[in-house]
Amino acid sequence: MGSKGNDHNCTHCGCENPIWKALKHTLDLTAHTGKGSSLAPEPGSESIIFTGGVIYPLKDGNMDDRVEALAIHGGDVVASGSLADVRARMKAKGINCKTQQLEGKTLLPGLIEPHVHIVQTSAIQGWLDLGAIVELSPADLAKDRSDPAALKKDQRLRPRYDWNWLKDEIRKNIPKDSSTWILGRMVDPALMPFKEVKNDLNQLTTFYCDLNETGDKVGNLDCIVTQNPLLMISASMHTIYLNTAACKAVYNSQNAHSKALREQYRTFQAYLDATRGNLQEEAGMLPAIYSIPFKQALDLLNIFSHIKDYFEQASRRGVTLLYDAMMDKVSKNILKAYDLMHHRNVRIGYAVPYDSKDSKQKADFPVTKEAARSFYQAGLKVISDGSNQGLTGYQAQPYCCKTKPELGNFNFCDPDGTTTPTVIPDAYQATINEAMATGWPLMIHANGDRAISFTLSAYETALKKSSGLEKRHRIEHCSLLSDAHLQSMKKLGISPSFLIGHVGYWGYSFEKAIFEDKATQMLDLCKSALEHDLRISLHSDCSVTPLGPLRSMEQAVTRKMEGMRDDQGLFISDPRRQPILNEAECLSRKQALKAITYDAAWQCHAENWMGSLQDGHFADLVILEQDPLDEKVPATSIRDIKVCETWKGGRKVYTSLDS
Secondary structure, three states: OHHHOOOOOOOOHHHOOHHHHHHHHHOOOHHHHOOOOOOOOOOOOOOEEEEEEEEOOOHHHOOOOOEEEEEEEOOEEEEEEOHHHHHHHHHHOOOOOEEEEOOOOEEEEOEEEEEEOHHHHHHOOOOEEOOOEOOOOHHHHHHHOOOHHHHOOOOOEOOOOOHHHHHHHHHOOOOOOOOOOEEEEEEOHHHOOOEOOOOOOEEOOOOEOOOOOOOOOOOEHHHOOOOOOEEEEEOOOOEEEEOHHHHHHHHHOOOHHHHHHHHHOOOHHHHHHHHOOEEEHHHHHHHHHOOOOHHHHHHHHHHHHHHHHHHHHHHHOOEEEEEEOOOOHHHHHHHHHHHHHOOOOOEEEEEEEOOOHHHHOOOOOOOOHHHHOOEEEEEEEEEOEOOOOOOOOOOOOOOOEOOOOOOOOEOOOOOOOOOOOOOOOHHHHHHHHHHHHOOOOEEEEEOOHHHHHHHHHHHHHHHOOOOHHHOOOEEEEOOEOOHHHHHHHHHHOOEEEEEOHHHHOOHHHHHHHHOOHHHHHHEOOHHHHHHOOOOOEEEOOOOOOOOOHHHHHHHHHHOEOOOOEOOOOOEOOOHHHOOEOOHHHOOOHHHHHHHOOHHHHHHOOOOOOOOOOOOOOEOOEEEEOOOOOOOOOOHHHHHHOOEEEEEEOOEEEEEOOOO
16 A cells, blocks of 8 residues: 555554565465365264353343353254253254253353454464563463462563563574574563653663674663574564674675665665664565575474464464454465364454455355355455554654654555655545445554544545444554544444453553553543444454453453563562553453454354354354353453363364363
8 A cells, every 4th residue: 555555564563464474475375275175164063952050142142141051963052041941942853962061160152353363473483482471382281280370371471571581582592503593573662661751752672783882781682692693573563673693694685675775775884874673664674584594484384383273272262263354365375275184173254455356356245154164254454554562553642752753654655655644645545445345344453543533534435424334344453542533433333343452461551651641541442432332342463462352351351551560670460459541441241251252253244153152153162160250250360260161163172181
């Protein structure tokens, strides 16, 4: 898209992984999948009556109804109600079944992740994890299962995340061969210690390279390693950070992007002085990505293993539907090839990038049960701005910390090429008009308040006085909202999907350093959205935050700011000491559960088959050790509720080790 509407000129959270965008064409799986191939059909399912616990079918979104029993057969829900009635209905249908006692556990519809990035996340999963958020592996979970305190680390900020931790982690992983690059992912300056500056701009931790500096200067990557090239991509996917060795390798590389770089910067020193190893947006990042040694780029060939881990993680967290928010053709072929060799334990819906060839095909609605059974398209994706924690979300007022440009970036430029337009660019309006004319529902990424204003204006023009509810057009992340935005969304029939981890993980940084009062007043107004009669969902944007609808539910209910530090600079783990960001916006447990089940299915065009356990719906369900709606379960422990079993289409796809 950019200034001429032909391509995006920025990168944005998980919505467009530049590593994947650059390297995906090394994997051409078309020959192995075929143009008309479809994903594997459902295998045989079980015939079971569940009883003896707490069962919430959530029929028609009813969050109060509980039933004594629920029966499944042929991959679908057959009946629910009293045990006697369910048994009678199964007998009348001639279905022989067994009974599974829940032993007091809670049965819910399968949980839904309405905005993730499956293949793009898996593509760099083999890189060194330099992120602030802990995700325990199956081996970690098995090892720590006897230690409840150890399990409380999962999906939480690691106690220490600062320059010293980063330095130690990289030094532990320096290869012996100095030509081998150190490739890191998920590094997050916004979650590093920051300096509040009264009456001036606050200062986040910044990374750079400088071989001439003496001493261990915070942020200087050459203080960590000098021989091996070091490349780290930020958690926001907005920036790549290089040490001097990597800068030299990039400048001297023979790829076309580096050759163009040498035309722009006639000497290496000029390049180093201009960038200091800090490369932003696609134009700056691509020379570095294409300079990664081919033998290391070939880690993409391990992508099936990483995809398998991704799906298994989803099942461990009770997820039965993943909705991929940026499914390009190569990603689709990879998933089709994966299904030729593995049975996939989750369903997948997706949106394709508007500027792709797939976006030109005729819209196919409503989504049929056969399509929803495995792999279905239900929308187009447009990206308007960047990441708030990456300081590229497009704002109406400057960020409260040092950054350039001070308003962030909008991805559709004015005619003169500026990325900070004051009125909606014609190219953006034209893109939304054209995308809507295809008939597909739209998912528009908009983080900053000015990006949201432009997006709502573009929606209003493109809708031509019709309602967005008909197609369930969405705004993704929808981070910084005003009451005027919410009124406009209600009027237009646009629904928000909130990246609620913004509150839990980054809320403290947003409030104290990045946005100050603006964060307190405008960040993730979930409750206000419901009060404006909007249907909302909660998402992870994985890999930006981990898969975990129960964690999203907890963060929406408590709005605890987990990024506050103690006097020793450690993140405070005791929720009793964690402040709340805008308590008026806390959801009730029922509201938050609905946002990760019934209403998430509605946003993903799957409510006729998923998101509740009505008769005829898929037997996609999760069995939890505790009831997340039970007030006896501390709200700050909802993410720790054990998933005992996950079922997809009447087949058990996950059982916890000690269930």
